[in-house]
Amino acid sequence: MNSPVLSRLLCVRGLRAFADGYVSLLLPLYLLALGMQPLQVGMIATGTLLGSGVLTLLVGLYAHHFTYRLLLLMAALLMTATGFGFAAFTDFWPLLVIAIVGTLNPSSGDVSVFLPLEHAVLSGLVDERRRTAVFARYSLTAALAGALGALFAGAPDWIVATSRLDKKGALQAMFILYGVLGLASALIYSRLPREIGTDEHKASAAPLQKSKRVVYTLAALFSLDAFGGGFVVQSMIALWLFQKFQLSTTVAGEIFFWTGVLTAFSYLAANRIADRFGLVNTMVFTHLPSSLFLILIPLMPTLSLAIILLLARSALSQMDVPTRSSYIMAIVPREERAAAASITTVPRSLASALSPLLAGYLLGLSTFGWPLVIAGGLKITYDLLLLGMFRNIRPPEESGQKR
Template sequence: MNPTSIPYTWSGFKSLHNSTRRLISARFLRSIAQGALAVDFTLYLRARAWTAPEIGLLLMAAGLSGAVLSLFIGIASDQIGRRLFLLIYEAGLTLGTALLLINHSVWLLVLIAVLFGFGRGANGASGPFAPAEQAWLAQHIPSTIRGSVFSLNAALQFWGMGIGALLSAYLVHLLPGETGPHAFYPVFFLNLVIALINYLQIFTLKETPINHGSNPRTILKTDATTTKSTELTTIVENEDLLRKKENRALFLLIIVNSVNSLGVGLIAPLLPYWFSVRYGVGPEAIGPVYGLTFFLTGASSLLVGKLSQKVGLTKSIILPRLLGVATLIALPFMPTFTLAAILYIIRSIVNRGSMGARQAFSVGLVRDQRRGLASSLNSVSWNIPSAIGPAIGGWLLGMGTLFWPFLLASLLQFAYIIMFSTMMGKYEPQTHTSLP
């Protein structure tokens, strides 16, 4: 095993820890199911006569509940382990989706959608349990290749989302003679099957205990008269300084992430609905566009992973996003669906391609025993603003305003570029090497 090799080949991937490989595989499968829902869920709600503001409120509720749960789950996972939480997620998703297929209650739909984030296009993330998953994934990855491994993980997620998006165009035609909401049931069945497979994957996986180390404060209190008390006092002081540095970095990350996620949430979850209203297209047209987008974004993620090895995570995150802002503000002015789709694809390639690098950056701000906390704060700072975004965007779209959500989103994402560069650059983890 070579722990410093870039895992973009089969041999490089096999050199990763078994837990790392299995978690990446599970997330890839999950992203296929979520890719289908990313296209079809808002269209399914529209088929059930939901309005844009109602859809936006549902997506907001899903984001807010996920943010609250993820904070507690991430912190708890640092103490009792991460495997249990992923098993709970997959079991709950299996049961909840099965209930949706046999019970058409609006309140059951709302409950399951809120708990598991249906339609939010989470790129394979395990809902509010994602902080536990992300911390577990980072546990066995050396810092020198963390950016590359997380970028590979992101690329596979995007490709899975692409497969799901392509499937979304055909799943709605699987049931002969079915139209309206019932035509979308194969999409939910796909989610059920994949959740069951992932439950079995994680159930058979062993978790390495988290190394919390000894607590020097406890030793000082119980054995303060020993000759090592001075050394322990120094250790405690160094620990306090290190925690303060980590806490400050996490606080700034929360601020920066919140600006970005609000900009993304304003329009991204509602884009299938917007395409349908603006150009009169359905899953048959939207699904292939989303599929191609995710496939190309996956390739972009691999390129960003390689770029992070050469120039560092910060530059590999902020530079491509400038083009993303320009394409986003131009998107609503496109006269045809084809031109709008081209701009959407370009924006996704340059914007989402840095997702793995952003994840690697956040978990690299702290040590292993605090990565659940870091992942939780990263998730909360993303989910709360991005949850508010669809409610605002849905309200604006419901008023017939098809441009303003894009303008507001562009301004916020430009502000994110400036803030990330100036506020987070000095906290860059050592994840790159001087490659030729």
């Protein structure tokens, strides 16, 4: 394993997750403070996911013409421009444009152009036996940093109390910090070896060949899951909690801090469970109960019960993240990994892009929590289809494993 490279990638992943952790909670508050309606909040969240999907698709199609180092640097600089742009503009249409072309993430997970690039680099650093463990470590770093970011979402209240800034100015300062973290990420990327990931870049003009059918099938299934997940991106759950229970930013940050911590520990468990039961089984049988919890959350009569189910869901819902990433990298040829990562990521971003708009519309009509119910039903459907279609397609390290 190339430890310095891995350490730098994990460091940048932590910085980005920290930024996403607080921005995903503050985004709806910022937009509401600017006088926007829930539907407009949903439109901007949709714009971020739609833009990320298109940009990731372009990277998947043309990445083999550039080095990973250059692409990662460009993505980090785009992150910087996104943060400064959200701080500078306050009207709906300019913010929508910035959301579409930028890197803002309304979700607690990474749906940006960084993801397939870093996955392709990570998969080339280790052998097959250690790949799932490395992806789990990558996800663990993101979850812990994201949890701290969620806790940091209470910073605007402290800024207002200790400075002359009003709430709007304090929120704008948080987006400036997002841009600064993008600059820090670019600095770290600049220290990566210039030709890192060269082997994965030796792809033809048609990046997917041998694995085309299986990758497209997985992309379709992941799209169904992502469409459901788009209803419950962190910004939309936060908006529902703000509306339903009138939570303060600080309390919401504390809730999402603990959901992030539980998610982080679930990544550690995911690696052990996958070693015992296999990647696909781990993906499905941890995901199913979390989807049931999601359906039940709006039915809870009190905030305490809703939080308990939200925490229980968080302990299970993300175990499929490192296992899914490892599974994709395992079942496609080495030279097609970058394309496979992009082509399975892009439909997820595009499919999830419409959901926040619908969630914002539904939350504008009712505070019941219909987006959570719809998300749970779609995710259960995805789990059953994935199990039925892929439980017998095993990665090399499971070739002799009982399933």
